[in-house]
Amino acid sequence: MATFGGASDGVSAAVAIQQAVDRLNRSGKAPVPVAVRVGLSAGDVAFEEDDVHGTPVIEASRLCAAAGGDESWCRRSCGCWPAWPMRTSATGAAWS
Numbered sequence: 001m002a003t004f005g006g007a008s009d010g011v012s013a014a015v016a017i018q019q020a021v022d023r024l025n026r027s028g029k030a031p032v033p034v035a036v037r038v039g040l041s042a043g044d045v046a047f048e049e050d051d052v053h054g055t056p057v058i059e060a061s062r063l064c065a066a067a068g069g070d071e072s073w074c075r076r077s078c079g080c081w082p083a084w085p086m087r088t089s090a091t092g093a094a095w096s
Contacts, residue, residue: 001060003052007042014038014072021070035069042075 004010021036041059045052063073 001052001057003045007040010040010042011072011074014040014074018070018072037064037067037069038072039064039067040072040074 002010002013004013017036017038021034024030025033039060039062041056041063043054043056043059045054045056047053059075063075067073
């Protein structure tokens, strides 16, 4: 799990992660294809020692579980409506 100061930072990180995985898969260096799922939400959270709590954490977890490999799903609070898969590649993001 990662937290960001703003929703756009989280979306940028999701795109960067998916693009890095895409580059790895295209390079042939991974013994098997790698697929990453990302769930993004936004809102107030509480930090407690090394853990994060709050509704956005639960939403992000559920979106991640719903996403397929090579997808990042985000809630409207992150700039998409209502929860759309965002497919990324070496050329950028595309909203499905």
